[in-house]
Amino acid sequence: xxxPGLRLGLAVEEESLVEIRFGDVAVGDAEHPLLxxxxxxxRAYFEGRLREFDLPLKRPGTxxxxxxxxxxxxIGYGRTRTYMDLARELGSPGxxxxxxxxxxxxxxxxxxxxxxxxxxGGGMGGYGGGVELKRRLLALEGAILI
Amino acid sequence: xxxxxxxxxxxxxxxxxxxxxAQAPSDLTLWYDKPAGPxxxxxxxxxxxLGAMVxxxxxxxxxxxxxxTLWSGCPKDWSNADAKNQLAEVRRLVMEAEDYQAADALxxxxxxxxxxxxxxxxxxxxKFAPGAAAGGYRRSLDLNTAVAEVRYARGRTTVVRSVxxxxxxxxxxxxxxxxxxxxxxxxxxxxxxxxxxxxxEQGARIAYRGKAPAHVDPNYKKSDKPVxxxxxxxxxxxxxxxxxxxVEDGRVSSKDGVLSIEEARAATLLVAIRTxxxxxxQMPDMPARAISALCEADIDAAERMSWPKMLAAHxxxxxxxxxxxxxxxxxxxxxxxxxARLAKFAKTEDPSLLALYFQYGRYLLICSSRPGxxxxxLQGIWNEQVRPPWSSNWTVNINTQMNYWPAETCNLSxxxxxxxxxxxxxxxxxxxxxxxxxxxxxWCSHHNVDLWRQSAPVGEGTGSPTWANWQMSAxxxxxxxxxxxxxxxxxxxLARYYAVMKGAAEFLLAWLVPDKQGQLTTCPxxxxxxxxxxxxxxxxxxxxxxxxxxALIHELFGSVAEAAGILERDAEFAAKLREALGRLVKxxxxxxxxxxxxxxxxxxxxxxxxxxxxxxxLYPGWEITPRRTPELARGCRVSLERRLAAGxxxxxxxxxxxxGFWARLLDGDKAHESLSMLMRHSTGPNLFDTHxxxxxxxxxxxxxxxxxxxxAEMLMQSHEGTIDLLPALPKAWAAGWVAGLVARGGVEVALxxxxxxxxxxxxRARRDGGHTVxxxxxxxxxxxxxxxxxxxxxxx
Numbered sequence: 049x050x051x052p053g054l055r056l057g058l059a060v061e062e063e064s065l066v067e068i069r070f071g072d073v074a075v076g077d078a079e080h081p082l083l084x085x086x087x088x089x090x091r092a093y094f095e096g097r098l099r100e101f102d103l104p105l106k107r108p109g110t111x112x113x114x115x116x117x118x119x120x121x122x123i124g125y126g127r128t129r130t131y132m133d134l135a136r137e138l139g140s141p142g143x144x145x146x147x148x149x150x151x152x153x154x155x156x157x158x159x160x161x162x163x164x165x166x167x168x169g170g171g172m173g174g175y176g177g178g179v180e181l182k183r184r185l186l187a188l189e190g191a192i193l194i
Numbered sequence: 195x196x197x198x199x200x201x202x203x204x205x206x207x208x209x210x211x212x213x214x215x216a217q218a219p220s221d222l223t224l225w226y227d228k229p230a231g232p233x234x235x236x237x238x239x240x241x242x243x244l245g246a247m248v249x250x251x252x253x254x255x256x257x258x259x260x261x262x263t264l265w266s267g268c269p270k271d272w273s274n275a276d277a278k279n280q281l282a283e284v285r286r287l288v289m290e291a292e293d294y295q296a297a298d299a300l301x302x303x304x305x306x307x308x309x310x311x312x313x314x315x316x317x318x319x320x321k322f323a324p325g326a327a328a329g330g331y332r333r334s335l336d337l338n339t340a341v342a343e344v345r346y347a348r349g350r351t352t353v354v355r356s357v358x359x360x361x362x363x364x365x366x367x368x369x370x371x372x373x374x375x376x377x378x379x380x381x382x383x384x385x386x387x388x389x390x391x392x393x394x395e396q397g398a399r400i401a402y403r404g405k406a407p408a409h410v411d412p413n414y415k416k417s418d419k420p421v422x423x424x425x426x427x428x429x430x431x432x433x434x435x436x437x438x439x440x441v442e443d444g445r446v447s448s449k450d451g452v453l454s455i456e457e458a459r460a461a462t463l464l465v466a467i468r469t470x471x472x473x474x475x476q477m478p479d480m481p482a483r484a485i486s487a488l489c490e491a492d493i494d495a496a497e498r499m500s501w502p503k504m505l506a507a508h509x510x511x512x513x514x515x516x517x518x519x520x521x522x523x524x525x526x527x528x529x530x531x532x533x534a535r536l537a538k539f540a541k542t543e544d545p546s547l548l549a550l551y552f553q554y555g556r557y558l559l560i561c562s563s564r565p566g567x568x569x570x571x572l573q574g575i576w577n578e579q580v581r582p583p584w585s586s587n588w589t590v591n592i593n594t595q596m597n598y599w600p601a602e603t604c605n606l607s608x609x610x611x612x613x614x615x616x617x618x619x620x621x622x623x624x625x626x627x628x629x630x631x632x633x634x635x636x637w638c639s640h641h642n643v644d645l646w647r648q649s650a651p652v653g654e655g656t657g658s659p660t661w662a663n664w665q666m667s668a669x670x671x672x673x674x675x676x677x678x679x680x681x682x683x684x685x686x687x688l689a690r691y692y693a694v695m696k697g698a699a700e701f702l703l704a705w706l707v708p709d710k711q712g713q714l715t716t717c718p719x720x721x722x723x724x725x726x727x728x729x730x731x732x733x734x735x736x737x738x739x740x741x742x743x744x745a746l747i748h749e750l751f752g753s754v755a756e757a758a759g760i761l762e763r764d765a766e767f768a769a770k771l772r773e774a775l776g777r778l779v780k781x782x783x784x785x786x787x788x789x790x791x792x793x794x795x796x797x798x799x800x801x802x803x804x805x806x807x808x809x810x811x812l813y814p815g816w817e818i819t820p821r822r823t824p825e826l827a828r829g830c831r832v833s834l835e836r837r838l839a840a841g842x843x844x845x846x847x848x849x850x851x852x853x854g855f856w857a858r859l860l861d862g863d864k865a866h867e868s869l870s871m872l873m874r875h876s877t878g879p880n881l882f883d884t885h886x887x888x889x890x891x892x893x894x895x896x897x898x899x900x901x902x903x904x905x906a907e908m909l910m911q912s913h914e915g916t917i918d919l920l921p922a923l924p925k926a927w928a929a930g931w932v933a934g935l936v937a938r939g940g941v942e943v944a945l946x947x948x949x950x951x952x953x954x955x956x957x958r959a960r961r962d963g964g965h966t967v968x969x970x971x972x973x974x975x976x977x978x979x980x981x982x983x984x985x986x987x988x989x990x
Contacts, residue, residue, distance in 0.1 A: 058201050059199070059200045062197070079199075080199040080201075082199075087201070096513050096517030097514045099506055099510060190338060
């Protein structure tokens with residue numbers, strides 16, 4: 049069984065990374081120092097050599113999304129939190145679904161580690177790159193066993 | 195409107211991510227449910243230069259410390275100018291009179307003093323205030339993060355101690371946290387077997403300042419005064435251990451060399467160690483003040499980092515090397531302590547324990563040999579004694595070389611560098627030995643090396659010449675230079691070390707003598723540490739043209755001639771080497787079809803001898819292969835079978851060598867059988883390789899490295915110019931995964947197999963080029979690779 053290579057599309061606007069997209073997206077092959085740096089850091093991450101990204105990011109979103117992404121960005125390498133956890137911390141335990149939606153709308157997956165947010169009962173929850181990839185990323189970080 | 199730049203990034207193939215992910219941290223953890231008893235139970239951490247053994251006692255913790263330049267002695271003259279006066283007579287006795295015992299006696303006159311000893315600076319002792327009985331005890335070492343941890347519960351409070359030897363920070367750091375209501379109250383102090391004194395320092399610091407002995411006799415030498423201290427500066431180096439403490443929510447004070455920590459929620463201890471070593475050829479007379487300043491600089495810099503930052507920097511630096519290779523031989527029993535898994539191994543196959551053992555070998559190399567450090571010695575860098583076994587030196591008649599067998603194949607090329615650095619100094623001293631002892635050009639070295647790069651024979655006139663007088667370590671070490679070039683293709687590296695390789699060849703070219711048939715041979719010649727029965731029925735060791743000499747000279751002369759061509763120099767010298775190769779004595783086989791160890795079929799008083807040097811050409815050499823030289827390979831197989839049937843491979847390193855031989859003979863099941871025996875008979879509870887010593891055993895690290903290298907040879911080989919996939923896969927490893935092994939030519943290889951069959955392979959090249967891949971069926975495929983790009987072959 050051979051898994052296809054994981055492809056990511058990166059976009060830089062002016063001096064900030066604005067988007068990471070999963071899948072085979074025909075988005076060009078631009079030269080930009082920040083693209084080079086982002087690629088270097090991502091490769092190092094996938095090789096297990098990098099734990100914290102250091103990249104200028106821009107992530108326009110609603111105030112609610114922004115507060116969710118800020119919490120997600122603070123989850124350390126190899127750690128996980130649940131959607132419920134984040135909702136409680138926001139002071140609205142009823143907002144679990146809204147938290148899930150905001151997490152899912154994260155424009156900068158991997159760098160903003162939305163894969164570290166999992167379901168409360170021990171399930172994986174969803175992931176833009178597919179649950180299998182989420183599982184692998186968490187295993188790469190040592191958060192789970194596969 | 196702002197401009198948006200986009201790029202599609204193809205990451206690693208998903209397979210490679212999976213390979214890394216498959217070996218989750220829990221598969222890479224050694225753990226125990228009780229504290230270490232003897233030293234050989236403790237868990238090692240290291241950053242190449244600094245090492246520590248963590249015992250994990252609950253009330254009293256002992257962290258035994260090492261620094262890799264702390265040795266006894268200083269540079270001195272080991273030459274024996276009288277040696278060359280014996281040479282002609284030794285040769286006559288062997289080659290004409292065939293009086294081997296007389297030659298042995300004369301060889302003893304060519305010997306000199308023993309080498310110095312690797313030392314232990316001391317211990318950091320932590321004493322905790324007595325409390326309720328501890329529960330939930332766990333002591334572990336995570337190979338993935340290079341952190342040793344001790345964890346236990348006191349009532350509702352969990353105490354967690356973490357110990358690491360940080361490469362970026364160049365300190366050993368100990369973090370102790372009380373997670374719960376209880377607070378930490380403990381003392382920290384230093385002790386040492388070496389002369390010196392403990393002192394309290396300003397602020398929350400303590401120090402131990404000592405001076406190493408001017409001389410230490412090896413542990414095997416009977417001596418009335420084995421340890422000699424000398425007050426004079428430089429006759430024995432000064433050293434210092436400096437410890438600082440920081441606490442969170444508590445108090446810390448320093449008095450009379452004892453740090454007292456009270457009522458803290460957490461404490462971080464930082465340990466710096468520095469010595470007065472200035473270089474192998476310099477008197478180690480750095481004053482105590484200067485050494486203190488170095489320690490203070492280490493601690494001051496490290497104190498500026500928070501614990502999480504220091505931990506992250508440490509782990510990142512470690513994983514930059516460690517995470518390059520993954521090996522998965524099946525799921526493991528996560529709930530069983532490592533020592534219990536090892537004990538069970540005798541009855542039940544546990545391939546995942548072998549995968550852990552493989553990664554432990556890689557871990558130990560990272561911890562004991564990093565750029566800028568000394569090479570890994572007989573015990574890596576971990577030693578608690580003043581007179582450790584064999585002085586914990588560099589024994590270069592196999593042991594040191596074996597330490598580096600996994601360096602290239604297991605993707606730790608940087609860790610190989612300290613060995614090359616050592617060779618630079620050894621070649622300089624060895625040129626003096628060649629000139630003074632033998633009156634010959636070039637350089638040579640013998641079987642023992644110390645911090646001062648002793649290159650001359652040891653033995654003091656009473657050692658057996660089979661180890662003391664063996665003068666063939668230079669070509670063996672040079673094999674590592676050539677291999678580094680074969681793996682990396684780094685022409686600059688080859689140019690840098692060409693003079694070292696050429697110097698070794700110059701010596702041997704002058705060392706060769708014609709035998710009665712006019713062939714060139716070596717004399718005196720020894721098959722490392724082994725003894726034969728001479729025609730008069732008595733044991734002897736000195737002869738001519740041992741098989742190992744032939745193998746080493748073939749490799750060295752061949753590689754120097756090739757290197758000269760690559761570097762476009764020394765055409766005339768290269769021609770001389772090729773001419774000499776044509777006249778060199780040949781390998782012979784004996785009455786059982788075995789490869790002969792000596793030039794003729796002598797009796798073998800020790801048919802199960804641990805050294806198997808005559809098969810060097812099979813492994814780690816590359817001259818003898820079942821495909822290229824089938825008769826010699828058959829001869830090796832017979833030799834190996836006879837050796838093992840007579841009780842051979844009874845030391846860990848010898849067993850590790852046997853695994854490598856079987857892998858090169860393409861017999862996976864026999865390789866696995868030897869690997870199993872290594873686990874059963876030559877592996878300690880902390881997975882250290884062992885060496886029998888009377889009724890007990892001692893630690894010797896070479897087998898850890900030799901076995902890791904041999905496992906890589908079972909999965910992939912590249913010494914014949916092709917990349918051979920799963921050449922010696924045992925039936926016991928029905929399914930598995932490996933990623934990150936390196937083939938000559940600089941190709942990273944990942945493999946997956948199922949039902950004993952290769953299912954998938956991927957190749958990532960460091961340079962552009964075409965490679966021939968040999969499949970387990972013997973069929974070959976051509977793959978053309980672009981630097982940094984990955985190609986896959988799918989067989990499912």
